[in-house]
Amino acid sequence: MKREIFLEKIAEVLDHDGTLLFSQDLDTIKEWDSLGILSVMGFLHELKLPIDTDKMLKLKKISELVSLASKILDE
């Protein structure tokens, strides 16, 4: 999967209007709350990616979220 597509999917599961940027801070996304985090975790499970809940809760940037999916993203 391309990184851009992955970010589009993340915006979709968060129900976020607009484009997510690789360098963006997660706390600038109003939907990145407990409900939003659960939605993203559900999406990562669908992609069969391993999830460390503590790590998920400590994410600060979109780039860190992308790195959790590096296994399935194109180089």
Place this chain on the structure above:
Amino acid sequence: MTITSKPLVERNMCGANFKFSKPEIKAIVTTVGRRAISFMESAESMGLSEKEALRLAKTLSLNTRHVVSGNQTTTDLCFESAMNILATLNLDAKSVDALIMVTQSPDYASPSSANNLQHRLGLSERCMAFDMRLGCSGFVYGLSVAYSLVESGLERVLLCVGDVASRLVKADDHSIAPIMGDAGSAILIDSGKKDSFFQLYSDGSGERALYIPNSGVRYNEFDKDLPCYIKMDGAQVFNFTLQRVPSMLSEVLTFSNFTKDDIDYFILHQPNKYILNSIQKICEIPDIKFPKDTQSIYGNQNSASIPGTISGFLSHVFERRQIRSIFAGFGIGLSWGACMIQTDKIYCPPTVLQKE
């Protein structure tokens, strides 16, 4: 299929596996709290803005939940369900050999609520009665014990499951109060001739992912000043569910030697529609075999959610024909379990509203 000469319980990497050949479910009745609370109408009292409430309602499919009024308890709901079975099927109360009550909201910390129900239902003093303290996995666990007793020689067991979960949460805690409902189911299990397969699991390392602080005799410094209400780490519970439940469904199919196509219904504990949608996507189970609306209408019924789903949405099917089902419960403990069972035209009326 006949039971083999292998030990009844096998222990291996898949967990505790059980096979039975005698027990059959003959009846399921679920009674719910009469009072229906609309999520949107109660959102403001929980400190939610309209926008926040709409997002929660949309994502989790929150609609209504049924709760008890006044001082009604789990034993009251289970009593109505059990009396419905005994009266409608014209059964002699003295014919019940065992009564198992699965609840986290007993009438008292001690004695068991099962003793209260044994007396109120007019069951014999020769009827064994005991409680099991389990939550969302409780129906599958309780059914496995009821089936074990019948396989061992008892003729008739009454399993009562449920909670008045609305009493276990702080009314204005919007992280958990909007999802909880009150229900009590009674399930009649007789000796017969049906094969069934169970798998049960436990992981106490997740004890505090979902627990009630200061509710027993253990004192912890980190629980100091915490109210005696359910405390949930939603992310941990969600992650546990998606890690454990899909693989368990696959394993119980393998263990029972069936495929997804052979199963009429996958009836899972109903925490909320969002979690169930996530499990369904991972497992690739068609909508028609995977009911998931119980929480949206009745609330999370804890250990009564699997029988509650049958009563609420599938009673006409279970009453009319033979059904092969996978049941799966998962949650507080952490504890989870699944079984493959077969039923044949059981007594199973639609969900009953608690009497006024």
